[in-house]
Amino acid sequence: MEPGELLFGAATDPDQVSAALASRYELQIEPPTSAHWTCLDTADWRLHNAGMTLRDARRGRGRRLLLSHGAPELLSAPAPARHWPRRVETLPASPVRERIAPAVGVRALLPLAEVDVRSLELRVLDDEAKTRVRVRVDQQRLAGHQHAALPLRVVVAPLRGYERDAQRCAELLGATVTPIGDTNTAVSAAFAAAGHTPGQPTVPAVQLDPGAPTVESLAAVLRRWIDIIDSVRPGVLADIDIEYLHDMRTAIRATRSMLRIAGDLLPPMHAARFAEEFAWLGRLTTPMRDLDVWLLEFAALGDTKVGAELADLTPLHEHLGTQRRRALRDLRAGLTSPRGSALSGEWRTALRQIAGSDLPGPSTRVVAAEHARVAYRRIVRAAVRVTDQTHPDELHLLRRRCKRMRYLLDGYASVYPRGPHRDVLAALKQLQDCLGDIQDVDVQRRSLAELASTLQRRGASADTILAIGAMRERILQRDAAARRTMAHRLARFCGPVTRDHVVQLQAAPE
Amino acid sequence: MNTVAVYNIKGGVGKTSTAVNLAYLAACEGRRTLLWDLDPQAAATYIFRVRPRVKGGGERIVRARRPIDAAIKGTDFDRLDLLPADFTYRHMDLMLDRTKRPTQRLHRVLEPLSDEYDLVILDCPPSVSLVSENVLRVADTVLSPLIPTVLSVRTLDQLTDFVATVKKRPRLLGFFSMVDRRKRLHRDLVEQLPAQRSDIATAAIPGLSLIEQMAVQRAPVPHYAPRSLASRCYQRLYVEALDGRPRIDSAEPGNDH
Numbered sequence: 001m002e003p004g005e006l007l008f009g010a011a012t013d014p015d016q017v018s019a020a021l022a023s024r025y026e027l028q029i030e031p032p033t034s035a036h037w038t039c040l041d042t043a044d045w046r047l048h049n050a051g052m053t054l055r056d057a058r059r060g061r062g063r064r065l066l067l068s069h070g071a072p073e074l075l076s077a078p079a080p081a082r083h084w085p086r087r088v089e090t091l092p093a094s095p096v097r098e099r100i101a102p103a104v105g106v107r108a109l110l111p112l113a114e115v116d117v118r119s120l121e122l123r124v125l126d127d128e129a130k131t132r133v134r135v136r137v138d139q140q141r142l143a144g145h146q147h148a149a150l151p152l153r154v155v156v157a158p159l160r161g162y163e164r165d166a167q168r169c170a171e172l173l174g175a176t177v178t179p180i181g182d183t184n185t186a187v188s189a190a191f192a193a194a195g196h197t198p199g200q201p202t203v204p205a206v207q208l209d210p211g212a213p214t215v216e217s218l219a220a221v222l223r224r225w226i227d228i229i230d231s232v233r234p235g236v237l238a239d240i241d242i243e244y245l246h247d248m249r250t251a252i253r254a255t256r257s258m259l260r261i262a263g264d265l266l267p268p269m270h271a272a273r274f275a276e277e278f279a280w281l282g283r284l285t286t287p288m289r290d291l292d293v294w295l296l297e298f299a300a301l302g303d304t305k306v307g308a309e310l311a312d313l314t315p316l317h318e319h320l321g322t323q324r325r326r327a328l329r330d331l332r333a334g335l336t337s338p339r340g341s342a343l344s345g346e347w348r349t350a351l352r353q354i355a356g357s358d359l360p361g362p363s364t365r366v367v368a369a370e371h372a373r374v375a376y377r378r379i380v381r382a383a384v385r386v387t388d389q390t391h392p393d394e395l396h397l398l399r400r401r402c403k404r405m406r407y408l409l410d411g412y413a414s415v416y417p418r419g420p421h422r423d424v425l426a427a428l429k430q431l432q433d434c435l436g437d438i439q440d441v442d443v444q445r446r447s448l449a450e451l452a453s454t455l456q457r458r459g460a461s462a463d464t465i466l467a468i469g470a471m472r473e474r475i476l477q478r479d480a481a482a483r484r485t486m487a488h489r490l491a492r493f494c495g496p497v498t499r500d501h502v503v504q505l506q507a508a509p510e
Numbered sequence: 511m512n513t514v515a516v517y518n519i520k521g522g523v524g525k526t527s528t529a530v531n532l533a534y535l536a537a538c539e540g541r542r543t544l545l546w547d548l549d550p551q552a553a554a555t556y557i558f559r560v561r562p563r564v565k566g567g568g569e570r571i572v573r574a575r576r577p578i579d580a581a582i583k584g585t586d587f588d589r590l591d592l593l594p595a596d597f598t599y600r601h602m603d604l605m606l607d608r609t610k611r612p613t614q615r616l617h618r619v620l621e622p623l624s625d626e627y628d629l630v631i632l633d634c635p636p637s638v639s640l641v642s643e644n645v646l647r648v649a650d651t652v653l654s655p656l657i658p659t660v661l662s663v664r665t666l667d668q669l670t671d672f673v674a675t676v677k678k679r680p681r682l683l684g685f686f687s688m689v690d691r692r693k694r695l696h697r698d699l700v701e702q703l704p705a706q707r708s709d710i711a712t713a714a715i716p717g718l719s720l721i722e723q724m725a726v727q728r729a730p731v732p733h734y735a736p737r738s739l740a741s742r743c744y745q746r747l748y749v750e751a752l753d754g755r756p757r758i759d760s761a762e763p764g765n766d767h
């Protein structure tokens with residue numbers, strides 16, 4: 001709940017609120033006003049998960065961004081002139097931006113619910129006719145075709161130094177008009193009415209029956225990943241933020257990985273054809289993602305010594321920007337091509353056929369545990385050869401094995417016992433982060449050399465080439481740090497504790 | 511945090527009305543503003559309808575026995591808070607005298623509020639005392655209302671000398687107040703002196719009954735008469751003295767909820 005916020009049923013009459021207060025206090029009732037709220041959050045509910053609510057509140061000609069963040073007071077700032085969605089760095093500098101930026105990160109703020117509000121402000125006065133408490137009564141309706149009535153929102157706001165008066169008013173209202181007995185905010189109620197589930201992923205995790213035939217479960221897991229691909233596709237095409245593409249690539253890789261691990265359970269024609277199709281889709285997305293990672297690297301340079309040389313890196317930044325625009329154009333062309341457009345429908349048809357086929361075989365639990373055991377063993381075998389001098393290509397192979405195991409643990413999460421699954425996943429994630437850093441460094445190191453020679457050919461200044469050199473130095477430092485951490489994480493993952501947890505994955509889920 | 515003292519050795523020159531109206535205009539512009547009514551007569555406190563009482567009296571504030579923020583009261587206007595007057599402030603000189611470094615006490619009292627407010631306006635009592643010495647040390651700007659008479663202008667010179675005794679000198683800006691355009695001397699001084707002296711503002715406040723109405727309306731002039739001559743004059747003074755932006759509209763600060 002926002003500070004001082006009370007929610008009452010949608011059918012509650014605002015007059016009930018004023019009558020309850022007038023029974024004990026002198027009230028001044030201001031003329032009603034209208035407002036429109038655009039309720040904002042990221043696609044993966046980062047503000048909600050951080051305990052914040054953000055609204056773009058339009059009242060008359062004025063627009064303010066209002067942030068509730070668990071403190072007694074709202075933070076407010078001028079709203080940006082342009083419409084949503086917007087990335088946080090494009091908002092005007094303000095305390096609101098400063099507060100939300102760490103939570104929102106690279107994601108864009110999306111308009112997830114539009115609310116029309118008719119507000120009544122009541123002032124609770126003392127015997128000097130001084131306002132001690134402001135009570136705002138908001139009658140809310142979801143805007144647009146749904147037009148659903150939302151809970152009556154009452155905000156009891158004390159003036160500084162009169163907090164006890166506000167508490168008494170809130171208690172009086174709570175006792176005479178029954179509030180809704182949950183912890184939802186008005187914003188989360190608006191999200192729910194608009195068809196969202198705050199805090200939950202757009203595509204929920206799949207609940208598998210451990211005793212069900214493996215093919216049926218495999219089809220359900222694969223269907224969830226194509227659901228994710230389809231749900232993020234509009235965000236990728238509109239280039240809303242870089243995480244849409246990241247999520248798409250994760251789902252593509254997971255699909256490909258599962259086809260490789262469990263493809264023998266599928267009709268051979270399907271497995272081979274769609275393995276090729278998803279490989280194509282993965283390749284289509286790679287250039288754009290690589291450039292996104294590069295530009296993220298640039299954004300992270302701000303606070304570093306190299307950041308001071310950012311002006312010298314401007315030609316490189318511009319070059320990457322041009323390449324990204326081209327990559328986006330190619331990606332859009334591929335996704336909207338007949339091949340790109342047809343893939344989802346054809347894959348879903350195939351999955352329906354697979355799920356409906358009556359193939360005999362072991363239960364999902366047995367197969368999932370066996371796959372996890374094999375995947376783990378393959379990682380351990382590869383890890384034996386790893387030293388701090390191992391070539392990045394070899395580490396890349398190890399990373400791919402880790403990813404395969406990760407997709408298994410994600411896909412079949414509901415059939416594994418919770419405790420061992422959580423522990424194995426935690427150790428695996430740590431190892432993956434480390435290997436990911438090493439591989440990112442390797443890719444960037446190689447492409448930085450290419451970029452430097454390209455820019456040199458185009459007549460870039462010596463300062464620019466030197467700044468690229470400094471950037472390369474910084475990247476190599478990350479590699480050294482990641483390699484130092486890797487040995488420890490590999491030891492943990494390959495050690496007896498994690499090994500025991502992998503064995504325990506065969507047990508039935510609680 | 512910018513600290514502005516509205517101060518003059520003489521009483522009845524429009525200090526309180528200036529402090530109240532400038533504080534209101536600053537809050538309208540979006541500045542988080544605190545008005546401290548240091549005058550035991552409590553006129554600013556009365557205008558904002560707040561009880562002229564501070565728990566524990568001035569002694570507790572001056573000796574920092576109680577955090578100052580516990581004494582602050584919200585006014586009816588967003589972003590504008592008041593530290594009310596208390597009748598014990600009449601002994602503030604004595605209270606200050608009993609503290610260590612008595613001329614820096616108000617500075618230390620206000621220091622914890624520096625993140626919370628953009629602007630602090632001190633409505634000072636008319637006197638030359640330890641309180642005024644404190645005020646000069648804590649203020650970035652001292653605004654001094656002057657009735658357009660020769661003697662009043664002489665008072666500004668005395669004040670200039672007084673300010674010169676402070677190590678970190680505040681900016682001193684006089685402005686004409688209670689101007690009666692029917693009087694030739696008033697007209698002459700208001701037209702000539704600001705051109706000759708950089709320490710006198712060109713903005714001047716007329717002597718209008720609408721301003722006297724503040725004690726009846728118990729509100730700042732721009733609140734109950736936003737388009738009046740008096741409001742426009744205070745707006746000009748605000749822009750000139752406090753680097754304020756001219757108001758685009760007359761809308762009051764609203765409740766953000």
